[in-house]
């Protein structure tokens with residue numbers, strides 16, 4: 001599996017996800033502006049991967065600063081963080097990673113700028129390493145929920161591509177499969193950006209895990225036909241009351257799961273849990289350009305030009321629809337989120 005995000009020779013390298021599945025191309029980002037556009041344009045996407053990339057973006061920006069006094073350096077780092085924070089509002093991992101990077105500067109105020117620059121690189125690499133470890137651990141925590149022969153429905157891409165590797169929802173599937181269980185995945189295509197069709201289907205096929213692609217509107221029928229044993233999705237932000245923001249369409253899956261008595265699980269590392277946000281209604285929801293809905297690939301028009309479009313990139317699933325949240329610390333109920341993850 002090609003790594004999603006890499007720090008190499010003083011640049012940030014990304015697998016350009018906007019080109020998948022047609023082409024697996026690496027993109028070199030040489031400055032903060034390139035990292036910010038890659039995040040905004042979904043060349044790298046998925047909450048944990050955005051966090052790792054932003055952290056590397058700070059390390060990258062820090063390298064090119066020539067300030068030799070720490071307070072000027074710090075002012076520039078704060079501006080870099082603001083630039084990266086403005087890319088996408090919903091995934092809390094972005095802000096979590098930037099906060100960690102700022103803390104490195106704060107805690108090393110007595111060091112030289114050169115020393116802080118190298119500590120920022122080390123921190124970004126630590127964030128990447130820890131994300132991979134959290135995904136593997138939560139995969140283990142969730143694997144027991146999947147029995148041999150089970151079919152899992154997922155929405156969007158919460159896989160290796162959306163993280164530093166291994167994945168969250170797909171990490172659970174991967175761990176079950178590594179335990180020797182036969183697992184079949186139904187992947188919702190995930191309109192309008194098609195992360196399910198383009199990325200989840202590609203990633204699972206690369207790994208030899210059986211996957212069936214369906215359009216989002218087919219999820220109800222496959223559930224009624226008894227083809228789904230459980231749903232597992234990722235998250236962009238989980239509020240203190242257990243409400244879950246994730247890719248637009250997740251809420252519909254959760255309601256359908258409830259109607260068909262199918263368990264609905266959310267898999268996420270603790271870096272996605274934001275107990276400072278009381279409930280889902282406090283989570284900022286990104287709205288993206290209308291052309292994602294009116295065109296295919298920004299090219300072929302599939303709607304009349306000039307039509308009004310509403311394109312929220314995420315929705316909030318109320319906690320009452322969530323059977324459990326699979327984290328690296330164990331599977332918790334939405335009601336346990338605030339206590340388990342109190343800062």
Ligand code: MRU
Pocket residue numbers: 042045046047048091155156157158159162163167168169195233234235236246247248313
């Ligand atoms: O707009 P995207 O592709 O960044 O949205 C991604 C999702 O909604 C994922 O499900 C979520 O970030 C979890 S990824 C482990």
